[in-house]
Amino acid sequence: MLIPGLGVGTYASTAPDFKEVLRRQIVDIGYRHIDTASHYENEQAIGEVLRDVFSNTGIKREDLFVTTKVWCSDKNDIPGALRKSLKALGLDYVDLYLIHWPVAFEGDWQKPQFQKIPMHRQWAGMEECVRQNLTRNIGLANVNFQLLNDVLTYAEIRPAVNQIELYPYLTQEAFVQWMKSEGVLPIGYSPLGRPYHKQADGNVVLEDPLILEIAKKHQATPAQVILAWALARGYPVIPKSGNFDRSKENFGALKVNLTEEEVTKISQLNRNFRTVDWRQIPGMIGGVPMYE
Ligand code: A2P
Numbered sequence: 001m002l003i004p005g006l007g008v009g010t011y012a013s014t015a016p017d018f019k020e021v022l023r024r025q026i027v028d029i030g031y032r033h034i035d036t037a038s039h040y041e042n043e044q045a046i047g048e049v050l051r052d053v054f055s056n057t058g059i060k061r062e063d064l065f066v067t068t069k070v071w072c073s074d075k076n077d078i079p080g081a082l083r084k085s086l087k088a089l090g091l092d093y094v095d096l097y098l099i100h101w102p103v104a105f106e107g108d109w110q111k112p113q114f115q116k117i118p119m120h121r122q123w124a125g126m127e128e129c130v131r132q133n134l135t136r137n138i139g140l141a142n143v144n145f146q147l148l149n150d151v152l153t154y155a156e157i158r159p160a161v162n163q164i165e166l167y168p169y170l171t172q173e174a175f176v177q178w179m180k181s182e183g184v185l186p187i188g189y190s191p192l193g194r195p196y197h198k199q200a201d202g203n204v205v206l207e208d209p210l211i212l213e214i215a216k217k218h219q220a221t222p223a224q225v226i227l228a229w230a231l232a233r234g235y236p237v238i239p240k241s242g243n244f245d246r247s248k249e250n251f252g253a254l255k256v257n258l259t260e261e262e263v264t265k266i267s268q269l270n271r272n273f274r275t276v277d278w279r280q281i282p283g284m285i286g287g288v289p290m291y292e
Pocket of ligand 1: 009011190191250
């Protein structure tokens with residue numbers, strides 16, 4: 001699988017100018033890797049942009065790498081869920097299809113009714129998607145070492161990737177190294193540390209003094225340094241931006257070459273700080289389980 005190292009994430013991208021910005025991200029900036037999910041509810045809008053791009057520019061389907069994900073309430077018929085996504089996207093296939101979260105439930109994510117669908121059955125559904133030529137590759141997201149190691153014991157088609165939260169305060173170094181040794185490529189989501197979630201404990205990596213110092217040295221921006229650090233560690237990142245200037249700035253990370261020493265120093269900022277936690281997801285708020 002060949003995957004462009006810098007992709008554009010589209011989580012919560014439903015702003016009125018989303019389509020225009022995405023078109024310019026592809027045509028004017030040069031993004032070739034788009035990450036979405038059925039849960040993001042923007043596959044239809046992305047499909048409209050892609051049709052426009054394929055009809056009116058020289059950019060072809062095979063020039064793009066498109067990822068989407070199966071949502072937790074669609075685990076009983078995974079190929080059926082992917083067919084729906086493909087219809088919305090207006091594509092015959094995606095490049096990568098992921099299990100968004102390992103759990104299965106019915107109903108709304110804020111009031112989930114959990115289903116007992118074991119991962120081996122979910123994975124069989126994913127493999128069926130490849131056999132039906134609906135996707136070129138399959139993978140996982142938000143899966144820990146234990147579960148990924150287990151999937152590798154029975155997968156007939158191995159997971160190509162595991163998309164997880166990775167940024168300088170959450171480096172997951174041992175997990176990243178192990179995945180690479182198993183040929184499972186990590187993909188880093190929220191690589192800028194979700195700056196919109198200004199955690200009370202100063203979890204704003206874009207403002208970290210070390211990042212600012214290295215940025216100054218390279219005449220780059222903090223975001224470019226953080227993304228260049230991830231690329232130097234050897235995995236793709238998918239910073240979301242619904243803003244043309246910021247996504248152009250992010251693309252500039254490809255021109256920033258950090259020294260080995262700088263990469264190591266940034267990695268040492270790790271404090272195992274997770275901003276996206278499974279415990280925040282269904283029926284739970286702020287990491288604290290809610291009962292009724
Ligand atoms: P915006 O879309 O307004 O640019 P995620 O964690 O899902 O990848 O989202 C990244 C967040 O960081 C988004 O809220 C995005 O806001 C913001 N962002 C993206 N690029 C930059 C940047 N270069 N500098 C500061 N904030 C950024």
